[in-house]
Amino acid sequence: MSTSVTILIPSALRPSVAGLVEVSxxxxxxxxxxxxxxxxxQRVKGHLYGEDGxxxxxxxxxxxxRDIRELEREATPLAAGDEIAIVPSMAGG
Amino acid sequence: MAVGVSAISTEATHEPAVWGLVGNTPLVPLVSGSVPGEGRLLLKAEWANPSGSVKDRAAREILRAGLRSGALRGRRLLDASSGNTAVGYALLGAAAGIGVTVCVPSNASPERRGLLAAYGAELVETDPLEGSDGAIRRARELAERWPERYWYADQYSHAANPRAHYLTTGPEIWQATSGAVTHLVAGVGTSGTLIGTGRYLKERRRDIYTIAVEPDGPFHGLEGLKHMETAIVPPVYDAALIDATVHVSTEDAEVRVRELAREEGLYAGWSTGAAVSAARRLLASGARGPRGEEPVVVVIGPDGGQRYLSEVGRLLRDPAH
Incomplete structure (x- = not known):
């Protein structure tokens, strides 16, 4: 069963999702x-995935x-209302 | 010997002894096998600074400015940082009895958070999704709300940031290469390193090339570097001093970090990998010095890899990380 979740978009990727802060x-x-x-x-794809997919x-x-590396990575199951965050590394000094 | 000299200079200025340990970092020639084309590649090992990064230079000069102007009298130093400047302030502030408050995105590496705690700095965590600009906004808010409590140093705007490099990094490189340096290659975050060092070197020899290194896009894993096209350009950035900009992918930088560790015994951070990648590309393209001479390329290595041990999986591409 698919469930509805929210993906939180970091500021660096918002221009690739028409300025959205979150996407359901x-x-x-x-x-x-x-x-x-x-x-x-589609512009987000190249930012998140390498050529090897x-x-x-x-x-x-x-x-x-929680970092999905500590869970079941991309196979981690979702529950209604879950929040997924894409966290970039930091720029600046 | 270096310690003796530092002790004398700090006695004269009444600065804590550890402040005198900032700078005078080694310039390490990379072995010929790993250098394409003709020329020499020299890596300025900035992780040899007391807090482990190039940012000690700017942090010390900004603290000096705050002390000189009286801005720090009865107040804490406040700034936003992706981590390295924060750790520099924390160490130097601890030694001088200056309170330090830093706004840092909460996804700062555990190594950096541990160091900040060890030196007793006050850490204000900001939203990781807002990146370093979110940390800057938070610092501004705190400074406006409690002006009697904080002096907002603002490393992105403070002239002492590039000045630190004009006074130290530039002369060190000039001296160590006996004036033979032809190219300066440095990543840009606040851009203080490239601007200050470049300004000094161009004063000594006008036709030296200065090359800025930036991530190849706004979303990247080169901590400390900024993609200027999509970021707030720091006030200290001076485009007139930059001869060329090279964009490097995070993956290319990671390859160079792995190579530096395994072939040179130098375990450096991601931004060093990016700068070395740019410099290698330059040499591989057959670049020459401004007068056609064999190039002597100085690359700034901002920090060491130990600061990123929690991310070592990025080097190994190990699914367990």
Whole structure:
């Protein structure tokens, strides 16, 4: 069963999603949710995924404040109301 | 010997001894096998500074300015930082009895947060999704709300940031290369390093090339560097002093970090990898000095890899990380 979740967009990626701060999607897993995001907003795809189709090394995805690397990665199942955050590294000195 | 000299200079200025340990970092020649084309590649190992990064130079000069002007009298130093400047302030402030408050996005590496706690700095965590601009906004809010409590130093605007490099990094490079440096390659975050060092070197020899290194897009993993086209351009940034800008992908930088560690025994941070990647590209393209001479390329290495051990999986591409 797909469930409705929210993806929080970092400021650096907002220009690629028409300025949205968050995007709601229907999905069963974290990977699926990101798939919906990148098919709706195709400019995001190259930022998140490498040519090998894997998430780029520095991209941190959090599900309700937990790094998905500590969960089941992109296979991590979703529950209604979950929040997925795409966290960038930091710029500036 | 260096310690003795530092001790004398700090006695004269009444500064804490640890302030005298800032700068005079080694300039390490990279081995020829890893350098494409003709020329020399020299890496300025800024992680040899007391707090482990190039930002000690700017932090010390900004603290000096705050002390000189009286702005720090009865107030704490306040600034926004992605981490390294914060740690520099924390160490130097601790040694001088100056309170330090830093606004840092909450996704700062655990290493940096641990260092800030160790030096007793006050950490104000800001929304990681808002990045460094969010930290800047928070610092401004705090300064406006409690002007009697905080002096907002603002490293992005403070002239002491590039001045630190004009006074130290530039002369060190000039001296260590006996004036033979032809190219300066440095990543830009606040841009203080490239602007201050470049200004000094161009005063010594007008035709030296200065090359800025930036991430190849707004979303990247090169901590400390800014993609100027999509970011708030720092007031200290002076485009007139920059001869060329090279954009580097996070993946290219990671390759260079791995290579530096495994082939040179130098475990550096991501921004160093980016700068080395840009410099190698320059040499591989057959770049020469301004007068056609063999190039002597000085690359600034802002920090060491130990600050990023929690992200070592990025080097190994190990699914467990």
């Amino acid at each position: 999607v229907e999905a069963k897993t974290v990977g699926e949710a990101l798939g919906v995001l990148t098919s709706t907003h 894997r998430l780029r090394s520095f991209v941190n995805i959090y599900l309700n404040d």
